[in-house]
Amino acid sequence: MELDSLYQQVILDHYKNPKHKNLNESYTAQVHHVNPSCGDEITLNIQVQAGKVAGISWDGVGCSISQASTSIMTELVLGKDIDSAFEILGEFTDLMQSKGTKSGDEEVLEDAVALAGVSKFPARIKCALLGWMAFKDAVLQSKDKLGE
Amino acid sequence: MELDSLYQQVILDHYKNPKHKNLNESYTAQVHHVNPSCGDEITLNIQVQAGKVAGISWDGVGCSISQASTSIMTELVLGKDIDSAFEILGEFTDLMQSKGTKSGDEEVLEDAVALAGVSKFPARIKCALLGWMAFKDAVLQSKDKLGE
């Protein structure tokens, strides 16, 4: 069934048990993003230190795709230096725009390849990207603040 | 040819030699009407005395239909009491809205029956009515002024 290509077990697992969904009080930037077409929201705190994602935490409401995708993202970027995190972000964005033609590089994307199916459901791509865009924004704001 | 039903000789005659097209300086009301869809304009002076159309004159620019119709109208109403003039106006308006189903009562409308063909050309009905509507407006304004 087509649905199964969207809702892989990994996604349902992250949805039930999201990682780092517990706002950490210390951060270099906090951002709040909304998906205006459905009302889903996310608050994301990030701690950038020495060019690395030293801390990341979030809270919010959303569908299984947005929650799982954000959870997976936090696992992927935590501890990485910003350049590699942005490479992953780039890979992931590409995958989302692939209209089902790509399956994603598991070396780079790890659990996030489970979201490959989303690219066949245009209305859901925004869900999958919500957390990632918040992450990008938060990093840029941190950089601004840290004067980098 | 369909055109001939629109442009009867009487109309072309009135167009070339319009009656009362020469503004008289004494009037009980002066009105200025425009046809906004084509820019045609008419100024009409009326002299109401003892419930009668004692004087009528006009000036303006317009197509053969509007010019002829105004000319014919002035001939018809001049000297009539206002009630009979308004009866003629009613007959004429009916004729214009008849979509070619009426030929008009020659007893009442005289030369104006030549305009019967206009009713088959919806875009031209406004042309034929321009002067008549100005006349109606002028009479009502005169009545207002004379406190009738």
Add this chain to the structure above:
Amino acid sequence: MSKKFDPVEVRKDFPIFSKVMRGNSGLVYLDSGATSQKPREVLDAEREFYEKNNAAVHRGSHLLAEEASAAYEGARQKVASFIGANVDDVIFTKSATESLNAIAYSLGNSKSGSRYEIKSGDRIVLSEMEHHANLIPWQQLAKRTGAELAWFDVDSNGRLDLSNASELINSRTKIVALTHQSNVLGTINPVSEIAAIAHKVGALFVLDGCQSVPHFPVNVQSLGIDFLAFSGHKAVGPTGVGVLWAKAEHLAGMEPFLFGGSMIESVTMTNATWAPAPRKFEAGVPNMAQAVGLGAAVDYLQKLGMANVAAHDEELTGYALEKFSALSGVRIIGPKDLKDRGAVISFVVDGIHPHDVGQVLDQYGVAVRTGHHCAWPLMKKFGITGTTRASFYLYNDFQDIDILIDSIDRAQKYFKV
């Protein structure tokens, strides 16, 4: 099911029902609250206009222009009869959204001292259940003019709290703008009653008829309202056409909204005067084919009979409410009884986000809408971010509702809740 018309027969008039959906299922279209499907008659009317009569209305001196004008004005006459209006009081817009903005901007354009002027200290009364289209234009007008916004609360059953109506609609109130039927809750509001309160203090009453005009008989005279807005596309009509109706005296007294060709009486470089309504409010070459299509849509609805459409809606809603009440873990947002309630059911499924509910339904060909339904303040009131919404119309039947209910059950199983 009503004997008056058979939805299975009706469906044959709508080409889209031959569509094959995801999972190879047929189309169970339960999203008419967002936009309705279109019968062949409407598509044919639009096409015929283009193929036989297309020309700029009110402008050319040729046969096509005459025919186009007759078709366009004929459509206006049809729409006028449909809502019990005088033909010259019906304005074609592009949508209800434009109609509502048009009223707000026209009032905002008022000359100082005009009865239509909105000033600092004036009050505009809305409700918490308004669609963004009947909220933000007023909110922004209030910001521009210094007027104050006030609103009816919505209670936990999804009904307006009318207990403070006469304090809310006070002597400073200039406008009361209300939806006839909530696009989220299905609640039908007591329009005449509230319009009467508005009129008592000299306020104008604006009705958002988007969800009512397509679904039950609406007569502008008997409702006692000042303005009505609705969209063609929710009433089996084309996209790109809406209606603004107003009382003749308002159309005469108000300033126009859009400026351009065909709406003028005379023009100089620095000044312009306006043609009488409806022209005054229809600047430019209008959406002629769409207006003609809306005329055909209104004919289609009247052929079925609006009372029958309403009865059909009610049967479906009654059936669905009963079925929903038997579901566990599913909560209806809105009235649970049939009284003053339209064919819209919004619901939340415990433990499943509306997006995910909608996605599973889509797998079975069931088209619903999910999210905040352009009624964000209402969502906040209910403490939710969104709902799943099923809305019914003349081509739906009991079986559609059975499939909906089954699919909700499947979603619950899929997400193990």
Add this chain to the structure above:
Amino acid sequence: MSKKFDPVEVRKDFPIFSKVMRGNSGLVYLDSGATSQKPREVLDAEREFYEKNNAAVHRGSHLLAEEASAAYEGARQKVASFIGANVDDVIFTKSATESLNAIAYSLGNSKSGSRYEIKSGDRIVLSEMEHHANLIPWQQLAKRTGAELAWFDVDSNGRLDLSNASELINSRTKIVALTHQSNVLGTINPVSEIAAIAHKVGALFVLDGCQSVPHFPVNVQSLGIDFLAFSGHKAVGPTGVGVLWAKAEHLAGMEPFLFGGSMIESVTMTNATWAPAPRKFEAGVPNMAQAVGLGAAVDYLQKLGMANVAAHDEELTGYALEKFSALSGVRIIGPKDLKDRGAVISFVVDGIHPHDVGQVLDQYGVAVRTGHHCAWPLMKKFGITGTTRASFYLYNDFQDIDILIDSIDRAQKYFKV
């Protein structure tokens, strides 16, 4: 006649040309300046949208909503490529008239201190040859804000008098709004030159492309303009759809115009924030089928090639100008040479009112427009109340012009002038 396409073949794509006109003649359609006819591809595209993909875009979570969104956004991409724009900078409106009003209202909604604010003492520069749609919105904005209007004169040949351009466009100038091609005179204005003068003083340049975009290649980048407005219905597209293009920075910086669904980021009862463009400027369920139809129209034009369309227009205009010059008692209002001149010929016939000219032409199946062409100030400038206007497009050929010329002759005989 250009070898690039054959107008007689083109005509076969347009169903209306099988129409039988008054006097049993075929249709000689010379009124494309008012609205163009539509090829089958455009009608089919609209119909296919309704029959296969109809749903509210950007809203539903079902297959139809996905397909409708893809079709609608696909049309935006086509229009963007057509005018050399970025896809997000193309806004669908209902018409050029709405597009131009949208700019004026958006500017009028500016917060105080914004670079887009229009204040008392600011200047708005137009020209005497503007269509009412590019005149009255500015005139009324000026009245609302206290800004001052100034304008380029038109000389007796129907060209802009540019001699005082740099005094006219002074440092107080905020907006210069100009037509690309006059719908009356056919004059094509030196847009880039005037836009450069506007930019030198920091003014924004608004282009009315109603008569240019359908007729010759228009590229928003190379013209160096800030805003562009045009209508679909004059470009073989459906009625009820227009385009507003603006530079991304302006769309980001300006306030929105229409308020409602889909244009928001977040909403409370008293406040709202806006989505990025294009959504910010597209409130409500849009004219989806019409946008899709416009996409097909743009495909059709690009299949012929806009350079070919322009070359064809020029051949016809050259031929017509020559034929007109041989007529006695007929005067062209507008340039008599081909330089910077589009396929529109306005004329007056001595002793015959335009209405009567048009009526005789109609008898021979020749559809022209008569009157002031929504350019009343221009008429006054030329001391006339109206003209007869023949406008040419891709389905016209030399024979159409021969019939036009013959019919003018017949009119002169009929009215014995």
